[in-house]
Amino acid sequence: MWNPKATERGNSRSVIRELFAYGETLRRTAGEDAVADLSLGNPATPPPPAVTEAFRTLLATEDPLTLHGYTAAEGDPVVRASIAAALSRRYATEIGAEHLFLTAGAAPALTAVFFALTEAPGDEFIALAPYFPEYSVFATVAGGVLRVCPCDPVTLLPDTDALASLIGERTRGVIVNSPNNPSGVVYDRVTLARIAACLTARSREIGHSIYLISDEPYRELVYGAAEVPYVPSLYPETVVCYSFSKSYSLPGDRIGYVLTPPTCPRAAELLRAVAGAARTLGHVCAPALMQRVVGAVPDARPDIAFYDRNRRALMQALSDLGYAYVTPEGAFYLLLRAPGGDAVAFSDRAKREGLLIVPCDGFGLPGFVRLAYCVAPAVIRRAVTILERIRQDLQ
Ligand code: PLP
Numbered sequence: 001m002w003n004p005k006a007t008e009r010g011n012s013r014s015v016i017r018e019l020f021a022y023g024e025t026l027r028r029t030a031g032e033d034a035v036a037d038l039s040l041g042n043p044a045t046p047p048p049p050a051v052t053e054a055f056r057t058l059l060a061t062e063d064p065l066t067l068h069g070y071t072a073a074e075g076d077p078v079v080r081a082s083i084a085a086a087l088s089r090r091y092a093t094e095i096g097a098e099h100l101f102l103t104a105g106a107a108p109a110l111t112a113v114f115f116a117l118t119e120a121p122g123d124e125f126i127a128l129a130p131y132f133p134e135y136s137v138f139a140t141v142a143g144g145v146l147r148v149c150p151c152d153p154v155t156l157l158p159d160t161d162a163l164a165s166l167i168g169e170r171t172r173g174v175i176v177n178s179p180n181n182p183s184g185v186v187y188d189r190v191t192l193a194r195i196a197a198c199l200t201a202r203s204r205e206i207g208h209s210i211y212l213i214s215d216e217p218y219r220e221l222v223y224g225a226a227e228v229p230y231v232p233s234l235y236p237e238t239v240v241c242y243s244f245s246k247s248y249s250l251p252g253d254r255i256g257y258v259l260t261p262p263t264c265p266r267a268a269e270l271l272r273a274v275a276g277a278a279r280t281l282g283h284v285c286a287p288a289l290m291q292r293v294v295g296a297v298p299d300a301r302p303d304i305a306f307y308d309r310n311r312r313a314l315m316q317a318l319s320d321l322g323y324a325y326v327t328p329e330g331a332f333y334l335l336l337r338a339p340g341g342d343a344v345a346f347s348d349r350a351k352r353e354g355l356l357i358v359p360c361d362g363f364g365l366p367g368f369v370r371l372a373y374c375v376a377p378a379v380i381r382r383a384v385t386i387l388e389r390i391r392q393d394l395q
Helices: 004-011 015-030 049-061 079-091 106-117 134-141 160-166 191-207 267-281 288-296 304-321 343-352 377-394
Strands: 100-103 124-128 145-149 171-176 211-215 239-241 256-259 333-337 367-373
Touching: 015 343, 049 288, 079 100, 079 288, 100 106, 100 160, 100 267, 106 134, 106 171, 106 211, 106 239, 106 256, 106 267, 124 134, 124 160, 134 145, 145 160, 171 191, 191 211, 304 333, 304 377, 343 367, 343 377
Parallel strands: 124 145, 124 171, 171 211, 211 239
Antiparallel strands: 100 256, 239 256, 333 367
């Protein structure tokens, strides 16, 4: 009749999407105040002013035929050159337009990279727990298999001994996501260097490259002194998958890129494989208007103070209420240790009160729930009121 795997995936929405859809219905039937939706990473702060201004200017001044027309499959060369120049300035390196393939966000970037790196069905990719659950879909679609490397239970950083033992003949790539969804942990230079040393040693032993796939939608979202190193400077065979969704507050408008940096041996050839994979998957010509917008303001930055205020308010309230949580250094997610240890039960309990938080079992981290604090401050206040009520009930 039709593809049973596709049907299965269509029927089984992610837990996050499930909660978000539930929240939308509740909002419609019971009103805005009945819901505190901390399920989805959907920024409730507008795009940086420079981004909004770029939209206006482009719409007012550009020929609409060019503005909305097809671009080259890999993206407009002028836009790619502009992003490449911005990255080169930022990382003191020499990235060119030929190293970039523009995509409709990080999801198609990752899908294309998994697909390009899979040589034969059954090839393996390793995600470092806790990890974005869609990696498993992306790897499977490419014909690959996703394996999961556990993390240290306290720091939530990857266990590199476990990583070394998971790497085998079939390993094609390891995915790093820092700042991390769902933990908010930022991998420091030492951690990345440890991962790099592990991959270098193991690729020598197994006799072929292991790529580091750096998934970076939250690169710009860091608090305090946390540093997000440029990963290719620590491990040359890195492919970067970037998204403007979170940093430019426009996740619905879909724009991002794959970068095969010049540090990567045969970087241009690898980019052609990514282009071929994207073509196979139907991901060509990222939205043209969005390409022009990010090309016009490649250095725009998010309003980090907005997220930081929410982060601090939430942490203070959780401490006051006696909840255990992980202090986030980046992204806009906070991990709460589920009282009683059952994250699904705790998420269900919260859902009955209208608080939507995501159990992290599917992220490879049972026992925790994820709170997306990229919401309006009033939603944080509502969430705290509900958490207070639940806490009283639990005592
Ligand atoms: N990777 C991670 C870690 C994410 O959290 C997300 C989205 O939340 C994505 C990739 C997908 O990003 P995009 O919306 O740009 O496709």
